[in-house]
Amino acid sequence: MTDLALPAPADAAAPAAPGLRTEERRRQRLAYLQAGPLALVFLVFLAIPLALTLMVSFWEYNEYEIIPAFTLQNYRDIFEGCLNASDLCTTARTYLSTLKLCALTWASTLLVGFTVAYFLAFHVRTRTMQTVLFLLCTIPFWTSNVIRMISWIPLLGRNGLVNDTLMGLGLIRAPIEGLLYSDFAVTLAFVHLYTVFMIVPIFNAMARIDRALIEAAYDAGASGWQTLWSVILPLTKPGIAIGSIFVITLVMGDFVTVGVMGGQQIASVGKVIQVQMSYLQFPAAAANAMVLLGAVMLIIAGLTRLIDLRREL
Amino acid sequence: MSETSTPTRRSLLKGAGAAGLALGAGPITGFPAIHAAEPVTLRYLGTAVNQSADIARKVKEDLGITIDYIPVVTDEVTKRVVTQPNSFDLVDTEYFSLKKIVPSGNLMGMDAKRIKYADKITSVFTKGMLDGKAIGDQGTAPKKVFYLEGQTGKTFATAPTEWITLIPTTYNADTLGIRPDLIKRPIASWKELLNPEFKGKASILNIPSIGIMDAAMVVEATGDYTYADKGNMTKAEIDRTIKLLIEAKRAGQFRAFWQDFNESVNLMASGETVIQSMWSPAVTKVRSQGVPCVYQPLKEGYRAWASGFGIPKTLTGRKLDAAYDFVNWFLSGWAGAYLNRQGYYSAVLETAQAQMEPYEWAYWMEGKPAEKDIKGPDGTVLEKAGATRDGGSFKDRMGAVACWNAVMDENTYMVRKWNEFIAA
Numbered sequence: 001m002t003d004l005a006l007p008a009p010a011d012a013a014a015p016a017a018p019g020l021r022t023e024e025r026r027r028q029r030l031a032y033l034q035a036g037p038l039a040l041v042f043l044v045f046l047a048i049p050l051a052l053t054l055m056v057s058f059w060e061y062n063e064y065e066i067i068p069a070f071t072l073q074n075y076r077d078i079f080e081g082c083l084n085a086s087d088l089c090t091t092a093r094t095y096l097s098t099l100k101l102c103a104l105t106w107a108s109t110l111l112v113g114f115t116v117a118y119f120l121a122f123h124v125r126t127r128t129m130q131t132v133l134f135l136l137c138t139i140p141f142w143t144s145n146v147i148r149m150i151s152w153i154p155l156l157g158r159n160g161l162v163n164d165t166l167m168g169l170g171l172i173r174a175p176i177e178g179l180l181y182s183d184f185a186v187t188l189a190f191v192h193l194y195t196v197f198m199i200v201p202i203f204n205a206m207a208r209i210d211r212a213l214i215e216a217a218y219d220a221g222a223s224g225w226q227t228l229w230s231v232i233l234p235l236t237k238p239g240i241a242i243g244s245i246f247v248i249t250l251v252m253g254d255f256v257t258v259g260v261m262g263g264q265q266i267a268s269v270g271k272v273i274q275v276q277m278s279y280l281q282f283p284a285a286a287a288n289a290m291v292l293l294g295a296v297m298l299i300i301a302g303l304t305r306l307i308d309l310r311r312e313l
Numbered sequence: 314m315s316e317t318s319t320p321t322r323r324s325l326l327k328g329a330g331a332a333g334l335a336l337g338a339g340p341i342t343g344f345p346a347i348h349a350a351e352p353v354t355l356r357y358l359g360t361a362v363n364q365s366a367d368i369a370r371k372v373k374e375d376l377g378i379t380i381d382y383i384p385v386v387t388d389e390v391t392k393r394v395v396t397q398p399n400s401f402d403l404v405d406t407e408y409f410s411l412k413k414i415v416p417s418g419n420l421m422g423m424d425a426k427r428i429k430y431a432d433k434i435t436s437v438f439t440k441g442m443l444d445g446k447a448i449g450d451q452g453t454a455p456k457k458v459f460y461l462e463g464q465t466g467k468t469f470a471t472a473p474t475e476w477i478t479l480i481p482t483t484y485n486a487d488t489l490g491i492r493p494d495l496i497k498r499p500i501a502s503w504k505e506l507l508n509p510e511f512k513g514k515a516s517i518l519n520i521p522s523i524g525i526m527d528a529a530m531v532v533e534a535t536g537d538y539t540y541a542d543k544g545n546m547t548k549a550e551i552d553r554t555i556k557l558l559i560e561a562k563r564a565g566q567f568r569a570f571w572q573d574f575n576e577s578v579n580l581m582a583s584g585e586t587v588i589q590s591m592w593s594p595a596v597t598k599v600r601s602q603g604v605p606c607v608y609q610p611l612k613e614g615y616r617a618w619a620s621g622f623g624i625p626k627t628l629t630g631r632k633l634d635a636a637y638d639f640v641n642w643f644l645s646g647w648a649g650a651y652l653n654r655q656g657y658y659s660a661v662l663e664t665a666q667a668q669m670e671p672y673e674w675a676y677w678m679e680g681k682p683a684e685k686d687i688k689g690p691d692g693t694v695l696e697k698a699g700a701t702r703d704g705g706s707f708k709d710r711m712g713a714v715a716c717w718n719a720v721m722d723e724n725t726y727m728v729r730k731w732n733e734f735i736a737a
Contacts, residue, residue, distance in 0.1 A: 011587050063724060064417040077729065090733040097736065157583050177513055180585070181569045263569025264519040265562070267736030274523065278388035279728050280413065304392060 050293075057286035065280050074287035094267040095295065100266070101183065101258065102251045105190040109247050110240065112191065113198025117239075120199075121206035137199055141190065149189045149260055156180040156188075181263030189261045194250055198243035205239025206232065224272070241307040245300055252296050269295075353635040354379040358394070358406030360387055361484060362574055362594060363620065367690060368648055376642055378635050386573060387520060394419055398625050403636050407620045409453035409522070409544075411478055412720040414623070415467055421626040422461040422476025427637050430644040431477070433661045438481050438619065439473065443712050452526065452544020452719030455481070455619050465626060479621030480562055480640050481660035483652050486615030486710045490581055494605045502731030503613050504529075504534035506588055507561045516580055516589035517558075519570035521731035526616050527590045528554050530715065534613050544719030550728055555730040559737040570735075581606055593656040596703075597695060610704040614715030621660075652703030653677050654690050658707060 055073055060067040081089040088096070116137065124130045140148055155161045156179040163175040178184055209232065217227045255270030266273075269292050274287035357364065361384035369380040383401060385393065391410040393400060398419035406414070414420055425431040436442045441456035450456065460470040461478055469478070491500050496511075506515055506527070507525065518524050529543040532554055540550055561567065568586050571577040577595045580586045582604045591608065599606040622643070624636050642648070649665030652658070659665040666674050672684040680702055686695040704710045722729055 035507060063720065064413045090729075090736045094732075095734040153579070154583075157585055159584050259572070263567075264572060264735070265567060265570060267732075271735065272732050275728060275732060278386075279521070279724070280392055281725060281728065284725075 007129045053286045053289055056283050057290050058285075059283040061281055061283045064280065074284050075291075077284060078287055078291060090267075091291075094269055094272060097267045098252060098269050101186055101190070101266075102248055104183065104187045105194065105251050106244060106247055108187060108191045109195045110244070112195050113202055113243060114236075114240070116195075117199050117203035117206055117236075118228075120203055134203070137196055141196065145193050146260075148192060149257055152185065152189055152192070152261065153180065156185055181261070181265060182245075183262075183266065185261040186258055186266060189257050190251055190254075193257065194247050197246035197250070198240075201242040201246075202236055203238040205236040209235050237307045238309055241303055241309055244303060248303075249296055250301055252292065252299075267308070314433050327340075347736045352377045352379055354381050355630055355632065355635055355639060356381045356383055356400070357403050357405065358383045358385070358390060358401035359620075360384065360390060361590070363405050365651070365690075368643075368651060371647060372642055372660075376635075378639055380639075390593060394623075394625075399627060401625065402628055402632050403639065404625070405620055405622045406479065406623060407618055407718060408455045408458055408479060409618070409720050410720045411458040411469075413452060414463070414500045415458070415469065415478065418465065418467050419477070419626055420623045421628075422464045422466065422474075422478060423480055423622075423637075423640070424464070425475040425477055427641075428477070428480060428644070429641045430661045430664065433478075433644075433663060434481060435658075435660060435662055437484070438660070439709055443708060446712065448562040448712055449614060449617075449716055451540075451542045451654045451716035452616075454717045455484075462718040466644050466720075468631045479623045480644070481619055481621040482643065483657040483659065484619035484711075485619065485657050486617045486704070486714050487590070487592060488611055488615050488704070489576075489609050490582065490589055490599070490710060491565055491607050491609045492584065492605065493586040493607050495584060495587045500588070503530040503611050506531050506590075507535075507557070507566055509564070509566070511566070511588050513565050513568055514585075514587045515566050516548055516569055516571055516577075517567065518577070518590045519572045519735070521728050522720060522724070523618075524570075524590070525551070525554055525727060525731065526716060526718065528558050530611075530613055530616060532557060534611075543716045545721050546723065546727070548723055551721075551723060551727050551730050555734050558734045562737055597656055597689070601689075601695065603636055603695060607691065609705040610710070610713070614713045615704075616716055616718065617711070617714040627671050651690050654688075655701065656702075658711065662707075676700075676702060680704075680709055 003182065015214045058070050058072070059077055060069040060071055060073070066138065078091050079089065081087070082092055120133055124133060153160070157163070158175045158177065158180070160180065162179060163172075166172045167175065213231055213235075214227060217231045222230065253270050255268050255274050258266050258268040259271060260269075273285045273292070276282075276288065324588050326587050329417040340506075355378060357380050359382070364384050369382065372378055372380060383393075387407065390404065390406045391413050394404055394406065394414050395417045398417075404420070437448065438455045441448060441450050441454055451554055458469050458471070458478055460474045461476040461645055462470045462474065464476050466476065470476075472496075489500070489503065489506060496718040497513075505511070506517070517527055525546075526543055528545070529540055532538050533540065533543070537557075538550075538553060540546060546554065569576075570579060571580055571589070574592060574595055578598045579588065580589065581591070581595070582602050584597045592633070593608055596608040619728070622636075622640050628636060644661045644664060646661075646664035646668040649659030649661060650668035653665050653669060654677065656677070662678070666678070673687065675681040676687050682701050683696055683698050685698050686694045687698075687700065689695045704713075
């Protein structure tokens with residue numbers, strides 16, 4: 001992803017007059033200089049820490065120290081038992097559980113996010129109203145995400161508001177246990193927390209659609225659904241892709257929401273890493289982080305294969 | 314002195330940042346004259362449960378020492394001591410973490426000669442005995458890790474020396490918490506935790522090293538297996554214990570797992586769970602919300618824990634003196650009485666007793682019915698007159714300890730298996 005941010009160096013094409021060449025060199029230098037600060041930030045805050053993590057993932061460790069070495073043991077531990085076809089290994093189970101939550105959250109946030117963005121972009125006529133409603137969407141972000149998450153608990157619990165109301169109305173006899181500490185609760189919290197990350201890029205993509213295209217579709221006799229499916233959806237793809245990248249990376253690395261809403265009973269890769277960190281097993285955690293990074297990169301590579309972000313933007 | 318002024322301010326900021334506490338403006342630095350008159354600040358690393366604002370206020374009054382709390386969770390304390398030994402001046406950590414901390418060489422032994430009440434510390438710590446009777450010592454019992462060979466030694470001494478690893482602050486005997494109003498029958502054994510009767514209403518704590526001990530208590534209670542040492546299992550024993558937990562989890566026994574104090578309070582108070590691993594002050598908190606909750610004594614005994622003060626190897630000068638002053642003050646009674654009134658136990662019983670009313674001592678320590686309403690340190694009524702403490706007297710409770718919180722030799726393997734349990 002780094003190269004995305006770096007502007008292409010000035011084109012050093014046909015040789016020209018010496019004066020021109022110095023001019024070109026100057027511009028080239030300037031381009032590098034301009035890219036410099038961002039490159040430096042990436043180097044210090046992304047490349048170096050990542051390289052260190054990779055390095056540590058090959059180290060050995062004991063109860064109280066990490067020992068420089070080169071061992072594949074940490075990776076071997078992660079995939080232990082994974083060749084056994086009859087019973088899934090811990091890592092496979094953990095990833096399946098994380099991926100399941102990821103898929104559920106992605107589908108829900110996409111549906112909600114797309115609908116909201118569509119409404120904002122095409123049904124709200126005035127700019128002012130659009131801005132007002134858009135700001136409204138960000139209101140949940142005025143409180144911390146832990147509070148937003150925890151506030152679901154009294155609502156969903158065994159003796160919570162939802163169960164009490166349903167029982168009071170006589171719709172159910174016994175409380176629904178699966179409301180809290182379940183995949184449902186985790187997905188609900190994720191949707192609440194992350195839908196905005198879907199709305200923003202999709203809305204942005206929709207706002208750029210030339211209205212004439214929609215009129216043309218209408219004139220050509222397309223129905224509302226046909227316009228949505230064949231005109232608007234393809235044109236909002238970049239927004240969907242960006243939103244998806246946000247949501248997927250956030251969910252894949254999460255351990256707090258899964259912990260709180262899942263009652264610590266649902267496995268997540270982030271949680272495994274966190275436990276290992278707190279037990280000072282840094283090399284094992286680093287190895288897990290590298291595997292997670294690989295998995296997320298694969299997902300994003302798949303996404304960018306479907307949608308060429310650079311071209312679309 | 315001016316040499317220490319910069320670290321003071323920087324570390325103050327660091328500590329305040331970590332704690333989310335702003336203790337007012339930092340001391341003015343750079344002026345040696347003012348600095349000399351400046352009160353000492355001790356950065357106190359520990360878990361939030363042990364860090365009381367009242368104690369900090371009282372010690373400020375009595376000694377003029379400012380306590381700057383750095384509250385983190387149990388596992389994080391160990392991590393900080395091993396990885397950032399310069400980020401605190403005093404640590405309050407559990408004895409079991411010493412097996413990780415001492416080999417790192419980041420703490421120094423505390424000089425018994427400078428601890429006024431060193432020889433008054435209860436024999437639970439120094440000898441593993443109570444009134445001359447040996448108590449359970451499976452796991453990391455404090456007596457096993459109480460003394461060091463030398464001040465900066467990395468090995469534990471088997472016989473008493475003058476170098477003490479941690480000066481005890483609090484300790485207690487843990488058991489299961491239950492909701493008697495929802496269970497409606499007596500509970501007498503650890504095996505009830507996995508009784509299918511409580512399917513979907515049980516909980517265990519998700520701190521691997523402690524959770525597995527609770528599970529081991531259950532295994533022994535069912536009569537399936539007896540461990541040589543529940544606090545130091547072999548790989549086969551870990552497998553057996555985790556297998557039982559996984560079966561229970563797949564059968565839907567657990568409602569949730571908890572990781573911190575407040576989670577355990579909420580689970581119990583809201584009725585999500587009716588039986589679970591619990592800590593004593595959490596039970597008190599549930600009860601103070603008007604919800605019946607019992608810290609149920611069980612026939613197989615208690616899982617005990619203990620924590621104490623340690624000082625980093627790098628501490629010198631006024632800060633070191635202040636640390637010793639604070640520890641001596643802590644043992645001198647006021648803090649001990651404060652802790653006893655919360656349901657913990659204090660290290661030096663005599664001094665704490667002198668600071669408590671006889672009826673309080675009788676209720677908390679002797680297991681007698683309360684003559685008057687029992688109040689917590691903040692003045693709220695915890696128990697009405699006539700109540701008796703769950704589990705009875707100090708002797709009954711600490712005497713029935715079966716094992717201590719521990720770090721196993723196979724810790725790495727255990728954590729891996731625990732992750733397997735969470736993923737199952």
